[in-house]
Amino acid sequence: MSATVAETFGLSRTFGAKTAVDKVDLTIQKGTVYGLLGPNGSGKTTAMRMLTGLLRPSGGHAVVLGTRLPGNPEPLKRRIGYMTQGFTHYRDLTVTENLHFVADIHDFSRSEKRQRINELLEIYDLDAQANMLAGAMSGGQRQRLALAATVLHGPELLFLDEPTSAVDPETRRNFWEQLFDLVEAGTTIIVSTHLMDEAERCHRIAILDHGQKRADGTPHDLMEQVAGRVFEVSGTNLRPISRTLANGADILSVSQIGARLRVLVSKTAENPQAAVEVALRGISDTISQPTRPNLEDVFVLATRNPVR
Numbered sequence: 001m002s003a004t005v006a007e008t009f010g011l012s013r014t015f016g017a018k019t020a021v022d023k024v025d026l027t028i029q030k031g032t033v034y035g036l037l038g039p040n041g042s043g044k045t046t047a048m049r050m051l052t053g054l055l056r057p058s059g060g061h062a063v064v065l066g067t068r069l070p071g072n073p074e075p076l077k078r079r080i081g082y083m084t085q086g087f088t089h090y091r092d093l094t095v096t097e098n099l100h101f102v103a104d105i106h107d108f109s110r111s112e113k114r115q116r117i118n119e120l121l122e123i124y125d126l127d128a129q130a131n132m133l134a135g136a137m138s139g140g141q142r143q144r145l146a147l148a149a150t151v152l153h154g155p156e157l158l159f160l161d162e163p164t165s166a167v168d169p170e171t172r173r174n175f176w177e178q179l180f181d182l183v184e185a186g187t188t189i190i191v192s193t194h195l196m197d198e199a200e201r202c203h204r205i206a207i208l209d210h211g212q213k214r215a216d217g218t219p220h221d222l223m224e225q226v227a228g229r230v231f232e233v234s235g236t237n238l239r240p241i242s243r244t245l246a247n248g249a250d251i252l253s254v255s256q257i258g259a260r261l262r263v264l265v266s267k268t269a270e271n272p273q274a275a276v277e278v279a280l281r282g283i284s285d286t287i288s289q290p291t292r293p294n295l296e297d298v299f300v301l302a303t304r305n306p307v308r
């Protein structure tokens, strides 16, 4: 049976006249990776800070591991881990020194501390770097240190704010394998990202735009829901067709991917195929075919104004 670990009800936060998070409802189940997908400024960090109890909501409320927020966030602190955006440790401390520093914050006894740090060095493949200055390590090693420091006290719920925006694809893939190992052990993970490939790895995602939730669900279901509104146009002279389509009624976006145009049609269009084909009329050698939606299509369709 799945259990709800975190839930928000109309969660909102304003900064002066700016609404950073706007009446967001989320439900996050135990033992899953939940993604907050959105561009810069869409409210991901603000939402996370409220869920960790660091920032007081201006409206609505959340229940995180049974703790109601706003309220007293103290009981939460030991049970969550938070890797902030661009997380850095002390570059002038070694890996072991960094982990000792974090362990001291969490009041570990001397023996517990040594044992837990040794365990983390092994899990995160940092044994060989134990005495290396954090500042001298590769991006992937530093990221493993960041994760080790975040999970040191065995949190039930992890918040990772854009954890892999700055690393290469292989490092990102390895990082995600480690996240699923944590999930296997029962940890729940809330991760923010603006990267589609990262969002696709999540069990469920919420798409945020201008502080509002525009869609949520499993990546698979979200992609299914926009089926029939994504087309590929192939032909010999695509640039003029692209310009015509860009001005077409019901066309939300046109982008060229190699030798094809990817065309997204508004959900208000009565006949999506016809909305594309009208731009191809009289042009020979050009075909339009429905194609499988990807998460980027879902994102564009969820965040574009449907009526232009």
Ligand SMILES: Nc1ncnc2c1ncn2[C@@H]1O[C@H](COP(=O)(O)OP(=O)(O)O)[C@@H](O)[C@H]1O
Pocket (backbone or CB within 6 Å): 015, 018, 019, 020, 038, 039, 040, 041, 042, 043, 044, 045, 046, 047
């Ligand atoms: N402390 C703050 N003071 C004023 N505006 C803020 C503050 N924090 C965030 N914002 C604004 O709220 C919006 C959402 O920001 P943020 O949550 O950081 O988005 P994201 O993490 O998705 O990039 C942005 O317009 C940002 O400028």
Ligand SMILES: [Mg+2]
Pocket (backbone or CB within 6 Å): 044, 045, 046, 085, 161
């Ligand atoms: Mg952010």
